[in-house]
Amino acid sequence: MLRKTTTRLGKPADVSIDSFGCSIDSLYKNQTLRGAGLTVLRKGSHKGLLQQVSTEASNRGFVIGVSTLAGHTRRIFHEHHATTHVFEQDSIYIRSLGEAYKADLQNSFDFLLFEVSPAALETIAEEADLQAVSVLNTMTGHSDPVLANLARALIPALENPEQASRLFIDQLTAAIGTHVVQQYGNRTAGSEPRRRKLSRTQENVAKAIILDNLHGNVSISELAKACNLSRGYFIHAFRETTGMTPYQWLLRERIARARMLLLETDAAISEVAISCGFSDQSHFTRVFVNVVGTTPGTWRRNA
Incomplete structure (x- = not known):
């Protein structure tokens, strides 16, 4: 959206502002994905100078932010006071988008953000066999290495969404949603998930x-x-x-098919990689080594 602001000369200027109050021109990272009940975003700025963000209250739900950098400083203005927070790498914040927000940002930042609605929180809790959750506990600068590692795994998909596996994105965002509900959902203690199997x-x-x-x-x-x-x-x-998870099972089947092609055909390794669903030979080789313990070329020669 466009928001009117004022230049140093006192002349009005149109500045493009994103849904979190940041000037789009100041962002070197501005990426978005849709996952299982979550909107995934990445926002990054190299600006070291002070910039202020503000947003009005809305019914969008909650945002969970994961800092990939250390040293970002944020001064948040509350009704009668202000608090200052310095983010360490992999620290997080959670805030309700139902409350107006105003903060001064200083130093570079790179955040992975997860926006989730109250209805989506309830669905995530229900599907994980947890007690109903529609509210998250708010916090700033909290350390959560588990959430940070899950979030970082989405960076390649944000960088190249056209090459990302939908199955992988859905599976990972579902795990993130469940972790957030379990750790930060405002609820009484829930029961353990039931053991369930497919027919x-x-x-x-x-x-x-x-x-x-x-x-x-x-x-x-x-x-x-x-x-x-x-x-x-x-x-x-x-x-x-x-x-196994669905994505792990998919990878195993890709490797099984690749072994068959390597053994029974003279196809180039790059051709085998593409025909078995890998984005390129490098991706295929990494997964093959992780599963089999050696490279496709070495395995083919020894087989």
């Missing part, structure tokens, strides 16, 4: 769909719908049934 028919249906989409261009929601299950129930049941 043999559901398991076969899900695996067949995954195999028909080796590039990962199928979502968790689509797999769950085919099995007549909720997204969250399907994720837990697939893992209980197979011992």
